[in-house]
Amino acid sequence: MEQELKSDADFRLLSILVPLLAIIAGVFMVVLDSTAMNVALSTLVKDFHTELNTLQWVVTGYMLAQASVIPLSGWLSDRFGAKTVFLTAVIVFTIGSILCATPSRAEWLIAFRVLQGLGGGCVLPVGMAYVYKLAPKSKVGVVMGIMGIPVLFAPAIGPVLSGWLVEYHSWRWIFLINIPIGIICLLIGSRKLPQSVRSQVPGMDKLGMILGPLAFASLSYGVSQGADSWTSDKTLIGLSVGMLALIAFVIAEFRSETPLLELRILRSIDFSTGILVQWIAQFGLYGALFLLPQFLQQARGFGAFDTGLTMLPQAIASGLMMPIAGILFDRIGVRWLVVCGLSLVSGALFQYSHVDLATQGKDLILPLFMCGAGMGMMVMPMNTHLLNKAPSHLVNRVTSLTNSMQQVINALAVSTLVTILTSRAAARAAEMQEAAAAAGKNAANASPDALKLAAHTVLVKGFDDTFHIMIFVALGGAVLGLLLRRGSRGGKDSSKTKVQPEIMHG
Known part of the structure; x- marks a missing residue:
């Protein structure tokens, strides 16, 4: 029986709540596993009696598998239907999770994580496009805001949950907890997700299917290796292959x-x-997201579990702000949400830039709430804005495009921040050595405790300088946010008020 989208006046959030929960469950477990394994690597080194460099591929392999499949997700949705692709991706991810809990050798764990990533790479872009199509345009901000809660909450809760599981149970539970979530997602999704009609895909871009995944996976790998060294063979090969493949991909x-x-x-x-x-x-x-946890662990000596608990106010603020930002997006558009959101993040970064060796978790509650509220105010509204600017029949392709580029930008951001932090810490160390030499002090005569204190002081100063630099990046984004235009008001955009051809019959 044909099922049409309800008009703005008839639409009720409760009418799509159940299928929305299925998508949220799938997105939550995929995003959760993106950060959860970082905490467990030191334990895996002991359990598998393997070098950390080898086990780092547990994280890297997952990331590269996601980066390679994301460009394909839009075409797959158009060709086979979004419901089919989403549920298949969840099945692959869940099977990968089961397998990840079983191996006794590091090589098998890496292989199963790649399988997990191949499934997980399709879940977020397909789920985002799916949710966007479930509501009329005048309500899409609210619905996307709710969908965005797991996108920001899962990375924050990941280290807390995985730290607790690793410390008190077993790292295998990091994967086992995905099984009930995946089953619930599949049971609800198979029954309640509207069946998407396959689009008429006139042909297959075979060259693009080779070059696109190669380009984005190679670039993600290359820039992620830049965190260790921008001149290493791994970095240069990854970036060279990625850039050549990207140029060829764009031309194709x-x-x-x-x-x-x-x-x-x-x-x-x-x-x-x-x-x-x-x-x-x-x-x-x-x-804010990457540097503060590093400060807590490296400079203040927090464990992963305590770091996760300290960061919880940020996740709570994001979760509270997401639905509110969705309502505001439907009323006022994206411009002032981005400007205010990045202004809040800038304020949080300013406070972070004054951390020192005496900083406690309670000192960070206010800036964490500011940062979380800023993220919740702008992340999903920005994604929704981009989808609004695309023709309705290209929504699946646009989520593939934006998520592919986000993978590269995220890796680039982490590597750049590590480079800046290392550079500033080295500069601060040189300043301290010059000051000590001017005062006639010799490091060789210093006590171990004094040397340890000096090393931590230098590191903290490096973090302060890096936070200072990031303030201007965030403020620059806020200024550019003023250029964003709202476009047509909700009910006046013909591309969305009509029933979309990709949706849905049940």
């Missing part, structure tokens, strides 16, 4: 009549401006 996509990713949409000034603001905003956000 513009020439193809049936491109894998619809890059022509970048000719839209509104869309390109939105992408640029999103990249800068992500960079600014990572100054």
